Amino acid sequence: MKGRPNIFKDNEIILKAQEIFWKKGYSATSLFDLSKATGAGAGTLYNKFKGGKKELFKKSLQQRKEDLNKFKVKLENSDNPIILIKEFFISVATESREHHLRGCIVANTIVEMTFVDDDLENEAIEILKETEKLYTKTILKEQKKGNLKSEIPAGVLGKYLITVWCGINSLRRIYPEKEILRIQIELQLKIIN
Incomplete structure (x- = not known):
């Protein structure tokens, strides 16, 4: 039997999680906060991000790195x-x-x-x-x-x-x-x- 369809896209979750991490920091952000901010349940978060909160936080930081890469292209051009x-x-x-x-x-x-x-x-x-x-x-x-x-x-x-x-x-x-x-x-x- 199949479970519920997976309607959450990783990047959307990361961006929403990033907002809550940005406001509260890593330590003060709970799984409940992440679930509420992203609209994804704890199970969905752990299925998508096997490393849990830490992996999600790292991906939030990496998203900032992507912005840096975009800025690099602008500078080069x-x-x-x-x-x-x-x-x-x-x-x-x-x-x-x-x-x-x-x-x-x-x-x-x-x-x-x-x-x-x-x-x-x-x-x-x-x-x-x-x-x-x-x-x-x-x-x-x-x-x-x-x-x-x-x-x-x-x-x-x-x-x-x-x-x-x-x-x-x-x-x-x-x-x-x-x-x-x-x-x-x-x-x-x-x-x-």
């Missing part, structure tokens, strides 16, 4: 990738108060999972390191073309942008006001000229 990077950072200021208060799921994971779960912490660290490499590669390319005045080494600037990102994601919780954030982000980006 841009006539002015530095402007694109700056616009990405400045766009954070225009997000809703709710987005400000939840911050970045990747940066949040590093903070939450340090001393708790090395596997999840390292998964998040790897995403930020890949982002740093993307920034570094883009900056170096633009420096070689003469499109950047800054003589600060590209590797230092790549790490600087990750530092700015992590800082912004704390600052936006303290000051979730668009104008304050815009001014602070623009100030930080002046080093990349």
Whole structure:
């Protein structure tokens, strides 16, 4: 006898689960929360994600990695990738108060999972390191073309942008006001000229 038809698509579940993980973090999110957020029962979740909550969380982080890959393509096809990077950072200021208060799921994971779960912490660290490499590669390319005045080494600037990102994601919780954030982000980006 066949069971109920499987109407849940993995990606839909991952995106819905990501929202609840983003708001509550990994540790505070229960199976009940995931079931309620995704509309999938516990059995469906465990059948689709054999590693349970942890596997679902990892897939939520990987979805952010997919967004990074899309951004990489945009940078590679841009006539002015530095402007694109700056616009990405400045766009954070225009997000809703709710987005400000939840911050970045990747940066949040590093903070939450340090001393708790090395596997999840390292998964998040790897995403930020890949982002740093993307920034570094883009900056170096633009420096070689003469499109950047800054003589600060590209590797230092790549790490600087990750530092700015992590800082912004704390600052936006303290000051979730668009104008304050815009001014602070623009100030930080002046080093990349």
